[in-house]
Amino acid sequence: MRGNVLLRYGLPLLIALPIGFLLLYPQLIHCFRIRSSENFRLLKDIPNVYIHQTATSQQQKQLRQHIVAARNRIRRFWGDQRGQAILIYCPNQSDYEHYCAGGEGAGCSLGMPWGTSYLVLGPDGNNVDVIAHELCHDELFARLGWWRVKRQIPQWFNEGLALMVDYRFSNPTVWETPDSSSHDASVWDETNPTPYPPSPMLKLSELETTRDFFGSNATHTMQAYQTAADEVARWLSIAGRKSVPILADAIAKGNDFGEVYRRLEREHM
Numbered sequence: 664m665r666g667n668v669l670l671r672y673g674l675p676l677l678i679a680l681p682i683g684f685l686l687l688y689p690q691l692i693h694c695f696r697i698r699s700s701e702n703f704r705l706l707k708d709i710p711n712v713y714i715h716q717t718a719t720s721q722q723q724k725q726l727r728q729h730i731v732a733a734r735n736r737i738r739r740f741w742g743d744q745r746g747q748a749i750l751i752y753c754p755n756q757s758d759y760e761h762y763c764a765g766g767e768g769a770g771c772s773l774g775m776p777w778g779t780s781y782l783v784l785g786p787d788g789n790n791v792d793v794i795a796h797e798l799c800h801d802e803l804f805a806r807l808g809w810w811r812v813k814r815q816i817p818q819w820f821n822e823g824l825a826l827m828v829d830y831r832f833s834n835p836t837v838w839e840t841p842d843s844s845s846h847d848a849s850v851w852d853e854t855n856p857t858p859y860p861p862s863p864m865l866k867l868s869e870l871e872t873t874r875d876f877f878g879s880n881a882t883h884t885m886q887a888y889q890t891a892a893d894e895v896a897r898w899l900s901i902a903g904r905k906s907v908p909i910l911a912d913a914i915a916k917g918n919d920f921g922e923v924y925r926r927l928e929r930e931h932m
Contacts, residue, residue: 733794746801759785772800796829819870823895
């Protein structure tokens with residue numbers, strides 16, 4: 664009897680959940696079908712990268728260089744790279760909006776509950792910092808899975824961590840040794856950083872979920888980024904870069920994020 668009940672109600676639920684998820688987020692359907700799209704083709708020599716047919720030869724050349732530099736940055740930050748996201752480059756805003764909900768920002772990350780992930784780059788996304796930022800989101804997703812990232816990782820940490828490899832908003836010396844061999848062409852310019860809005864700063868407890876972080880207005884979101892970047896930079900300056908994969912591994916084994924985060928800081932004080 665129990666087996667019949669599970670078959671009767673459990674199986675339809677398992678089928679309905681992914682279908683409902685895709686219906687709620689139609690851009691995921693477009694990403695899922697990217698392989699069959701006539702408007703995109705694979706970028707030569709780099710796997711899992713789709714570019715729109717309208718991309719110029721110069722844009723393609725730059726994209727190759729930027730992806731290689733961004734991936735190297737991720738390997739230096741995490742120690743290795745496990746993320747295998749499919750990257751989609753849309754040089755036109757209308758195409759970007761088709762694959763990224765709202766079409767805001769230079770890039771966005773989309774993760775599926777069953778493991779597949781997509782990184783979508785808009786017209787301003789052909790940039791080392793943007794690509795590294797999105798790859799960092801994917802690295803956390805690859806190491807922890809969709810459910811753990813959504814349920815256990817506060818959004819301020821997810822975004823703050825990505826900002827540490829995004830030198831538009833952070834100083835690489837927070838975690839990188841400042842020598843010429845470790846930097847990409849887009850080294851942070853101390854005289855011209857991207858400005859944040861002025862304080863007041865937000866509380867971390869107000870930035871736990873995606874809705875908390877992005878659900879207000881543009882000023883709130885920029886203040887949220889500043890708060891997240893400042894906190895993760897502070898933590899990294901104490902715990903060190905090597906604590907990042909240690910933290911992820913501990914959470915993957917079932918440990919509480921807050922407890923491990925604080926413990927790693929205490930151990931290095």
